[in-house]
Amino acid sequence: MNPSPFAPATVDEPPAIPGVRLATAMAGIKKAGRTDVLLMAFDPGTTVAGVFTTSRCASAPVEWCREALPAGTCRGLLVNSGNANAFTGRKGREATRISADLAAAALDVAPGEIMLASTGVIGEPLAAEKFAGVMDGLASDLAEARWADAARAIMTTDTFPKVASRTVTVDGRPVTITGIAKGAGMIAPDMATMLAFVATDAVAAPAVLQTMLSEAVAKSFNKITVDSDTSTSDTALLFATGRSGVAITTPEEPGAAAFRAALDGLLLDLAHQIVKDGEGCTKFVAVTVKGAESDISAGRIARTIADSPLVKTAIAGEDANWGRVVMAVGKAGEPADRDRLTISFGDVRVAVEGARDPDYSEAAASQVMKQSEIAITVDLGIGEGCDTVWTCDLTKAYVAINGDYRT
Amino acid sequence: MNPSPFAPATVDEPPAIPGVRLATAMAGIKKAGRTDVLLMAFDPGTTVAGVFTTSRCASAPVEWCREALPAGTCRGLLVNSGNANAFTGRKGREATRISADLAAAALDVAPGEIMLASTGVIGEPLAAEKFAGVMDGLASDLAEARWADAARAIMTTDTFPKVASRTVTVDGRPVTITGIAKGAGMIAPDMATMLAFVATDAVAAPAVLQTMLSEAVAKSFNKITVDSDTSTSDTALLFATGRSGVAITTPEEPGAAAFRAALDGLLLDLAHQIVKDGEGCTKFVAVTVKGAESDISAGRIARTIADSPLVKTAIAGEDANWGRVVMAVGKAGEPADRDRLTISFGDVRVAVEGARDPDYSEAAASQVMKQSEIAITVDLGIGEGCDTVWTCDLTKAYVAINGDYRT
Numbered sequence: 001m002n003p004s005p006f007a008p009a010t011v012d013e014p015p016a017i018p019g020v021r022l023a024t025a026m027a028g029i030k031k032a033g034r035t036d037v038l039l040m041a042f043d044p045g046t047t048v049a050g051v052f053t054t055s056r057c058a059s060a061p062v063e064w065c066r067e068a069l070p071a072g073t074c075r076g077l078l079v080n081s082g083n084a085n086a087f088t089g090r091k092g093r094e095a096t097r098i099s100a101d102l103a104a105a106a107l108d109v110a111p112g113e114i115m116l117a118s119t120g121v122i123g124e125p126l127a128a129e130k131f132a133g134v135m136d137g138l139a140s141d142l143a144e145a146r147w148a149d150a151a152r153a154i155m156t157t158d159t160f161p162k163v164a165s166r167t168v169t170v171d172g173r174p175v176t177i178t179g180i181a182k183g184a185g186m187i188a189p190d191m192a193t194m195l196a197f198v199a200t201d202a203v204a205a206p207a208v209l210q211t212m213l214s215e216a217v218a219k220s221f222n223k224i225t226v227d228s229d230t231s232t233s234d235t236a237l238l239f240a241t242g243r244s245g246v247a248i249t250t251p252e253e254p255g256a257a258a259f260r261a262a263l264d265g266l267l268l269d270l271a272h273q274i275v276k277d278g279e280g281c282t283k284f285v286a287v288t289v290k291g292a293e294s295d296i297s298a299g300r301i302a303r304t305i306a307d308s309p310l311v312k313t314a315i316a317g318e319d320a321n322w323g324r325v326v327m328a329v330g331k332a333g334e335p336a337d338r339d340r341l342t343i344s345f346g347d348v349r350v351a352v353e354g355a356r357d358p359d360y361s362e363a364a365a366s367q368v369m370k371q372s373e374i375a376i377t378v379d380l381g382i383g384e385g386c387d388t389v390w391t392c393d394l395t396k397a398y399v400a401i402n403g404d405y406r407t
Numbered sequence: 408m409n410p411s412p413f414a415p416a417t418v419d420e421p422p423a424i425p426g427v428r429l430a431t432a433m434a435g436i437k438k439a440g441r442t443d444v445l446l447m448a449f450d451p452g453t454t455v456a457g458v459f460t461t462s463r464c465a466s467a468p469v470e471w472c473r474e475a476l477p478a479g480t481c482r483g484l485l486v487n488s489g490n491a492n493a494f495t496g497r498k499g500r501e502a503t504r505i506s507a508d509l510a511a512a513a514l515d516v517a518p519g520e521i522m523l524a525s526t527g528v529i530g531e532p533l534a535a536e537k538f539a540g541v542m543d544g545l546a547s548d549l550a551e552a553r554w555a556d557a558a559r560a561i562m563t564t565d566t567f568p569k570v571a572s573r574t575v576t577v578d579g580r581p582v583t584i585t586g587i588a589k590g591a592g593m594i595a596p597d598m599a600t601m602l603a604f605v606a607t608d609a610v611a612a613p614a615v616l617q618t619m620l621s622e623a624v625a626k627s628f629n630k631i632t633v634d635s636d637t638s639t640s641d642t643a644l645l646f647a648t649g650r651s652g653v654a655i656t657t658p659e660e661p662g663a664a665a666f667r668a669a670l671d672g673l674l675l676d677l678a679h680q681i682v683k684d685g686e687g688c689t690k691f692v693a694v695t696v697k698g699a700e701s702d703i704s705a706g707r708i709a710r711t712i713a714d715s716p717l718v719k720t721a722i723a724g725e726d727a728n729w730g731r732v733v734m735a736v737g738k739a740g741e742p743a744d745r746d747r748l749t750i751s752f753g754d755v756r757v758a759v760e761g762a763r764d765p766d767y768s769e770a771a772a773s774q775v776m777k778q779s780e781i782a783i784t785v786d787l788g789i790g791e792g793c794d795t796v797w798t799c800d801l802t803k804a805y806v807a808i809n810g811d812y813r814t
Contacts, residue, residue: 087763329463400803
């Protein structure tokens with residue numbers, strides 16, 4: 001697989017989070033020569049919040065996390081790539097229990113204090129025993145400056161590791177947030193999964209953390225689409241070690257504003273990295289709908305445009321095909337008036353008042369479409385609602401990655 | 408563009424419908440050398456029913472038909488391929504008026520008795536004056552045995568003309584139904600459109616005809632998907648000339664049963680032909696969901712599976728990837744219990760009770776996936792609801808057809 005054109009030349013180690021230590025290993029779950037297990041250890045008192053897939057067929061590790069989350073604290077996270085432990089029935093539940101027991105023993109904590117995530121092949125039983133052979137080594141190898149390695153260990157068909165960090169001043173003192181993610185990739189017969197693990201040294205109660213995470217996810221991971229498909233394993237976890245001593249007591253207090261802006265920005269950064277590493281992606285596209293009846297309506301229309309195979313193939317072909325954008329607006333089923341639509345690609349207005357812009361320039365529109373980052377803006381002209389969804393183009397490489405491995 | 412592997416070697420002229428005459432011409436709207444205009448003339452007293460796109464941005468001809476339909480009768484239909492007259496603003500409305508005026512004059516009827524349909528480029532003004540040069544020739548050339556030619560004249564990127572006919576006995580007397588359709592095809596910068604024009608020599612009041620058409624469309628054209636996108640121009644019209652003298656007085660009467668079964672079968676036949684000529688299609692796939700909470704729920708899940716790019720690329724790759732079917736079930740948001748799912752490809756059960764079938768045979772499943780027609784069956788195991796949606800695979804040719812014309 002070729003690297004994404006958006007892959008960075010190098011990925012630097014981000015600032016560490018006091019109270020978080022990481023280690024990676026090769027357990028032989030993924031193909032030989034690649035790290036496939038990540039262990040994260042958190043200091044006592046670390047709080048946790050989580051957001052999971054909306055799939056009605058969630059994986060066994062997602063079910064495990066949902067049960068563990070209400071305790072509000074966490075001492076360890078075990079992640080494996082190579083096997084999603086999804087659609088594995090009773091054996092899948094056993095595998096999560098074995099995994100948590102092994103991690104808990106290595107960290108000398110209770111199994112209920114361990115969070116789990118898996119990504120990779122689905123339907124194949126996860127041989128959790130394989131963790132036994134590497135767990136002691138992981139525990140003795142834990143270190144704070146291992147975030148970039150951790151980002152590599154959770155990759156499946158990602159072509160680059162995804163890391164982001166922000167340091168902000170809250171009440172005059174520095175607070176750091178660092179996170180990693182993996183994106184929508186697929187290998188035979190694997191399944192795309194979005195995983196994100198973010199930690200901060202702020203002090204925050206679980207309920208406060210959950211509110212901030214849920215709202216940040218709504219503005220980032222829930223605003224991206226690669227191919228409209230939803231994994232059974234999507235997981236975003238936020239940990240707060242409290243080691244900075246800086247407290248976020250409520251999500252609404254003035255001191256929380258800077259922290260939340262940083263958290264929002266970090267998650268959006270990771271979300272954009274996921275889109276930029278979408279399978280076969282050559283273009284990064286921001287679809288903005290404004291002038292809608294409501295923000296929700298704008299979001300639905302933006303998502304319909306961003307998910308449309310005809311819009312996405314046109315972008316791959318560098319074609320300023322606003323007709324397909326109109327088509328997608330029409331199929332969204334939301335309030336819209338064909339004869340009030342205005343559509344722009346980049347800063348080139350291509351259509352206005354329900355017809356091609358009288359000043360339309362094919363050359364100018366083509367120039368926009370040749371860029372690697374493209375903004376599509378639709379003004380419905382009927383209200384004040386606005387939203388943006390990010391997506392990538394649909395290329396032959398996407399079909400090849402997801403369909404060619406047998407032929 | 409290569410012909411679909413499902414393209415028939417020859418397309419025979421179907422049985423004519425007394426009271427319906429057809430003619431085709433080249434008006435220079437589509438590329439040179441191809442017929443691009445169809446005129447149909449109906450005897451006095453012909454009733455009409457119609458079903459149109461659900462798009463909120465419907466084309467000007469769709470708006471015209473919606474206004475003309477309540478009269479319940481129709482004397483002529485003018486169809487052009489090459490320009491959809493969609494998203495053309497005020498000029499588009501003028502073009503429909505000019506088109507209807509020209510057809511009405513040629514047939515010596517009122518403009519309000521003319522139905523219109525257009526398919527092809529969108530956003531470009533339709534030069535309706537071009538019809539003037541061919542209209543007299545069309546009118547003088549009208550003949551009953553022209554259905555196959557008509558099917559060719561409405562093609563855009565279709566690779567074969569779509570024709571179907573049924574003759575049934577109602578109250579001891581023969582009644583014939585003949586129809587044509589064009590499918591989801593796309594060329595730069597065109598837009599997919601589903602058009603179907605069906606006629607019968609039965610006697611039926613407009614309201615009766617409308618009920619029968621609406622219900623038949625719900626079971627056929629509304630149960631297919633090529634790429635989940637919805638045209639601004641989708642139009643299905645049913646005409647009844649009454650020339651057989653056989654009356655369908657109500658949709659529910661015993662005598663109507665045979666007629667409705669034939670109409671349902673004919674529309675399903677045309678719908679399947681459209682899928683089999685889907686862009687880049689190499690596989691015809693029936694997705695059946697049973698054991699759902701309701702038929703509606705089953706239909707939603709079946710459509711989610713049939714629309715999933717990951718399922719469709721797996722089929723293109725001849726991969727029995729039931730994991731992606733589980734994923735699609737999960738994302739549909741309908742009631743489902745992961746641990747009760749049973750999934751079959753053809754007659755090979757690949758998963759049962761939420762895990763891989765213990766008797767799963769990779770060889771047997773692969774054999775099924777190599778066939779050109781594939782049945783995917785999902786039993787949710789929670790109710791009695793059942794539905795089927797038909798789709799095709801997603802191939803590199805689809806991306807090429809829809810994205811490659813600039814690069």
